[in-house]
Amino acid sequence: MQISLIATGKTNAKWIEEGIENYSKRMSRYGKFKYVETPNLKSKFSKADSKTVMKEEAVLQAKFLKGVDHLILLDERGKIYDSIEFSKHIEKLQVRGFRHVAFLIGGPYGFDPSIREQANATWALGPLTFPHHLIRIFAVEQIYRAQTLLKGEPYHHP
Amino acid sequence: MQISLIATGKTNAKWIEEGIENYSKRMSRYGKFKYVETPNLKSKFSKADSKTVMKEEAVLQAKFLKGVDHLILLDERGKIYDSIEFSKHIEKLQVRGFRHVAFLIGGPYGFDPSIREQANATWALGPLTFPHHLIRIFAVEQIYRAQTLLKGEPYHHP
Numbered sequence: 612m613q614i615s616l617i618a619t620g621k622t623n624a625k626w627i628e629e630g631i632e633n634y635s636k637r638m639s640r641y642g643k644f645k646y647v648e649t650p651n652l653k654s655k656f657s658k659a660d661s662k663t664v665m666k667e668e669a670v671l672q673a674k675f676l677k678g679v680d681h682l683i684l685l686d687e688r689g690k691i692y693d694s695i696e697f698s699k700h701i702e703k704l705q706v707r708g709f710r711h712v713a714f715l716i717g718g719p720y721g722f723d724p725s726i727r728e729q730a731n732a733t734w735a736l737g738p739l740t741f742p743h744h745l746i747r748i749f750a751v752e753q754i755y756r757a758q759t760l761l762k763g764e765p766y767h768h769p
Numbered sequence: 770m771q772i773s774l775i776a777t778g779k780t781n782a783k784w785i786e787e788g789i790e791n792y793s794k795r796m797s798r799y800g801k802f803k804y805v806e807t808p809n810l811k812s813k814f815s816k817a818d819s820k821t822v823m824k825e826e827a828v829l830q831a832k833f834l835k836g837v838d839h840l841i842l843l844d845e846r847g848k849i850y851d852s853i854e855f856s857k858h859i860e861k862l863q864v865r866g867f868r869h870v871a872f873l874i875g876g877p878y879g880f881d882p883s884i885r886e887q888a889n890a891t892w893a894l895g896p897l898t899f900p901h902h903l904i905r906i907f908a909v910e911q912i913y914r915a916q917t918l919l920k921g922e923p924y925h926h927p
Binding site for chain 1: 782
């Protein structure tokens with residue numbers, strides 16, 4: 612089963628990039644995992660016009676959703692798991708025969724309705740609010756952790 | 770009110786260090802915040818002997834707890850807040866007149882009973898399990914976020 616983590620917009624800090632790389636590299640031993648970022652929007656979209664931003668982001672996100680047969684949005688109001696439950700959920704998706712599961716992290720304003728319509732599920736990391744760039748590290752770490760749990764392998768720190 | 774975030778052992782990755790620095794630097798405008806790490810234990814403590822490790826860590830942690838009048842342990846089984854509740858909790862501690870609130874992140878095995886006895890409260894970031902080095906970034910980000918919420922200032926990304 613292919614797992615993708617799709618983030619909206621380029622990472623804006625070197626340390627965040629390295630954090631994501633740290634976990635996505637380790638994932639290569641567990642099969643197909645891919646971390647991708649959508650291109651940044653042109654600056655003509657002002658901060659005030661959040662609906663336009665989300666709509667334009669959706670166009671860029673859609674390009675990465677081709678072939679995805681199970682889409683999970685990272686959403687503050689989504690379902691909350693503990694790490695064991697989350698790994699069991701990934702296992703269940705595998706058993707159900709999905710070929711390409713994608714986790715999608717939105718931009719600062721959230722998701723366009725067109726993306727929400729396509730989504731099969733939502734996932735919240737917990738009750739705390741975090742910047743959407745930082746959430747990338749948490750998500751990739753949990754996907755990595757889920758794989759180590761499913762394989763019964765010791766977790767490698769950090 | 771002085772706020773300290775005390776982590777057990779040196780950060781073992783440059784990107785984690787930079788992530789922590791990123792938020793702790795921004796905190797300087799809100800008053801007294803300090804991030805500190807206890808020295809690493811000597812290698813003579815083997816991984817198998819987790820009780821000895823925690824006991825020795827407690828000796829090093831204790832040095833940073835002098836003058837702390839409210840100690841909060843970061844603990845998976847601790848109280849869970851959302852970001853607004855967490856900022857209100859910090860405000861409450863300020864109103865109650867504490868002069869030095871410390872958040873303590875333990876080592877990989879957790880806390881020695883002597884530290885648990887000293888603690889006034891426990892805090893869990895959420896139901897997910899994260900590596901104790903990564904938790905440092907989450908904690909410092911939430912403490913920073915709480916300050917911006919209390920001051921009614923816009924949050925600076927990421």
